[in-house]
Amino acid sequence: MGEFLYLAQFFLLRRNKMREKRKFAERSRVLLNSEVRKKIYLVFEGEKTEALYFEAIDALKTELGMNPILELIPILRSYNERGWSNPKKILERIIRNLDETKSGKYSYESFFNCILEFYDEHHKLSGGKVQKQSIWNSLVFICIQENQKKLSDIMEDLETEGIKILEKLAEKEKIINVAEHISEILQIQELTYAEGFDKICLIVDRDPLSFSEEQYDQVVQICKERQIDFYVTNPCFEFWLLLHFPDHKNLDPVKIKENSKVSSRSRYLENELKKRCGSYQKYRYDAEDIVRRVDTAVINSTAYCVDINLLKNEIGSNLGTLIHELRT
Template identity: 25%
Template sequence: MYNRYRLTSTVYDREDEAQKIIPEKRVFLSVEGNVTEKEYFDGLSKNRVKIGINAKVDVEVLRRGKKDTNSAPQQVIELLEEYVRLREQNEDDILQEVSEQFKEQFSMDFIKQFLETPDKLPKKQRNLFATELKKIGYDINYRKYLKKYNNERDEFAVLIDRNMQTHSESNMSECIKYCRDNGYKCYIANPCFEFWLLMHLADIEAEFGDQLDKIKENKKVSEQHTFVSREVSNRAHHGKSGINFARRYLPYMDKAVIQAKKFPDDEYELVDSIGCNLWRLIEELKNYGK
């Protein structure tokens, strides 16, 4: 069966909802990377009070399966729009779009009961149904988790790497225009998200003032690394335990914002110039409610 659904996650309840202030606004962010970006923004979310961000605003990275490597700019936007469509539905679209594929195995009455009162069904049947849905990429539990957040204050955004080796200038410009036309925020990292991380870890002007062309080209320097990712690795030592946001990045967020402001921040300018306009998101979050 064709997998038309991509919103999926094995872990998404980052905090106990009963133990925190429920945000009145969320920025839903679709990103290219499947690991590092999510860890960074999860760390930002968990530490937003320490960062100076009002607890009533939050950022939520949309998650996809571990094997989902669809990370071209258009595919990043597609993931965001899958979520936008989910929010616009009056009820879960499973009855309209999925039930035909399961009518031989599950009745309409069963599906309706699964959606309305799942606890009344045997656990074994519930698990079987959820497993069959996941085979086509339909993560019903994650979709329910996302569905409960639907505030008119919410914003939708994408984070795209420039990556001149794989993303053409025309492709980037088309995506930027599409985002603007549809009211989505568009954050660009040129050459890549790791450059934003490097701004936390190094004095860009002092250490790389004569190597900005190398940063822009960001060539492969080993099987594991490009020029920029190697510089990040040499300083942050990311490992199996993750990026260690609280130690490596949290104390240096202001430093990253200050350095990022020295580079262009307009999306179209960032197609040709190194930089990252994520500082605008950080400041927007910090200024919320003021």
């Protein structure tokens, strides 16, 4: 959910349910009645660089020879999830979202994220981040102090309890009461995921500072059990971007692995991208120009590690596998 889960202190973090960014997946052609859209849900650890790249992939699907029926759908993280960098925590949240959607039973935390998202999208909050945090704090207070519940508790009567919470919130925060929109609010975090048909892809960097070896192994195992595809670039997504250029062999393997700072604003791999792209920033670069070179990246990636288990410690990326699957 776009901007919410930071639970008064981050989980006490950002909205508990991730949601679909539907605009990204809008179709530009009419499908035949016999055609069924397969959805590819993309969950990024980073929310800028990767998002720009896959938006370009989506825009150039036909040009790249990818299946035009596929819908690439980025999952927007919730309010209190936005700063997360630990893939295991992100994975656990995905699974929780799926389970809640399937059962129709939601935690207070998930519902609160939906509320924040609804206000943010339909009643633009003039107070910005400060007001969002205040609303979140009030929701937490209502849950814990007034209702004597934990944020992780399941709401027993979703609609009845939800309406009461919305009424209390409007009174506390002096904001418009949106209780009449309870059904719309509850739909915000639903993932329209068809198990066994659609695909969920978790795309992360291999950052040992926020992602231990033990956690890495756990994520590999959980993804296998839950049929979630796990894509890793070691050390970071910028290395995958650099593989789109033919001179990747000029890169220093030791410097790739360390990816140390070369200036106050950039690290080794970012700096190498700037040399090749003219300019590069995580939130602003010519993604379509890079994506048009994706065949080069897939070939170049085979010169490095592509095995999901070995990527725990070795330089490389298995994103070439995802590109191949998007073409079948």
